[in-house]
């Protein structure tokens with residue numbers, strides 16, 4: 001548990017059981033848990049291949065309940081004479097089943113949706129059925145967007161058109177007048193309070209979105225001149241996602257509260273204060289203001305919003321607003337777990353070297369001597385010696401003074417020196433700077449059945465950290481340290497940054513792969529001539545890794561690099577007798593991804609058929625071979641884009 005810090009980031013949903021498997025408690029502390037490893041095994045028996053995205057609807061429900069409970073508690077604590085009515089930003093995860101679940105789970109709290117674009121507005125209009133819930137209309141708008149939002153009032157929605165650009169103001173005034181519909185309007189303010197970390201650029205005077213204060217005043221004037229200033233009811237801001245420091249949130253609320261009361265004073269009919277997103281989650285469990293963590297909890301967040309807004313309104317003897325938040329990450333991240341398998345590993349040589357023979361080359365003797373004498377006193381010096389001898393060996397080889405076998409022996413000696421040095425370094429409290437990279441250099445490469453670009457794009461694009469760990473064998477010491485290399489033919493397709501306490505570590509503790517049937521015996525040592533990971537695969541026991549907290553943003557931002565498509569996804573509900581699979585959403589087939597790039601599968605098959613006929617004519621292929629090729633080709637088209645390791 002300590003190694004992977006699961007208690008820190010996983011509570012109350014994820015833990016480790018006595019069998020060494022990850023368990024999922026989708027309802028938090030309120031009952032029922034599942035063994036994730038057993039669940040994956042049983043899903044595989046249902047022909048659901050890995051990588052597999054498992055969504056736990058009960059976690060989603062729990063997140064919504066928690067957020068609402070925190071605001072309810074804060075409202076009671078500060079005797080806030082108003083209410084809270086949150087919305088879910090559809091951009092975080094647009095998958096239909098998820099949005100439908102969200103709307104259903106949010107009904108008791110009149111939880112609404114936020115749309116940031118026209119297609120998201122389409123989703124929200126058709127999905128949101130909760131009377132009185134808000135439909136916050138953000139993003140850039142054209143006439144069609146505005147008209148649709150206005151007309152939504154006629155079918156019972158409560159759309160708030162949030163003005164983000166001055167150009168939108170005359171469009172709204174004109175459309176409202178033409179349709180004879182009184183709009184509910186909001187303005188998005190560009191706060192001076194800046195967010196922190198990865199998404200901090202969402203605020204500040206030069207931020208991409210929102211209106212500066214002079215622009216807000218201009219907007220008020222235009223609405224006043226058109227006689228619809230009373231339609232302006234909401235103030236919105238968003239200072240960025242994953243705000244890790246509570247101080248930044250407080251500053252933003254304070255600034256926004258002042259704008260809110262000023263707008264009221266100017267004659268706007270202010271009713272709502274929409275604090276946007278930003279509520280962070282703890283990816284590394286450190287509970288600090290490190291970017292992958294946060295130094296506050298959901299309750300602190302709600303308390304600060306409620307208290308600050310109340311104070312600002314009381315000071316001006318103004319009624320308090322209905323509080324709105326647009327938390328996406330905090331609602332959607334925990335509900336899905338991505339499980340993927342390891343195809344094979346590649347390790348640096350570690351076998352005990354053959355003892356020094358008579359008359360070996362001086363460079364080999366030097367390396368052997370270094371290797372034999374490494375100890376706690378001299379391990380740093382030994383590292384530099386070994387490095388220098390290796391460099392010399394390479395030069396000697398290039399100049400023709402060392403044979404291939406001698407060079408290979410020099411390299412092997414170098415690696416075993418590094419192993420010994422690293423073992424000593426790991427026992428020390430302080431690791432000298434020059435040895436810091438050694439851990440990384442010596443890391444095993446675990447080849448995983450996954451596309452980082454498709455399933456965890458933020459890991460690749462912005463070095464976002466996600467907790468990753470094996471979902472089984474956690475009762476065994478993980479004796480290897482590795483990085484993860486994905487299936488794509490791209491050197492960026494790897495994960496080489498992992499959570500640590502308030503920090504990032506470059507290797508992940510993992511287990512050696514086991515041969516089938518090897519369960520209780522010791523692992524087979526590295527063979528001197530490791531087979532390629534792909535050749536090795538069939539004889540290995542499955543080794544499953546889980547990537548957690550990636551339920552927000554990742555799915556939709558994932559791309560089709562190398563044409564690895566959407567992964568299989570299942571929705572799991574807890575039942576009194578265990579669980580039920582509510583939905584299975586099959587991942588992309590090859591035919592589908594090829595279709596995205598305008599290939600017609602029938603044309604493709606026809607082209608291969610023609611080529612085989614031609615080859616038959618010219619006796620380059622047998623009839624049997626041509627049939628096998630065609631069958632494989634046709635079958636592949638309806639198959640998953642990932643490797644099938646069953």
Ligand code: PLP
Nearest residue numbers: 238241242277278326327328329
């Ligand atoms: N609201 C707006 C306007 C956003 O741009 C975003 C995302 O950045 C969100 C809400 C959701 O933010 P978060 O996921 O931090 O809750």
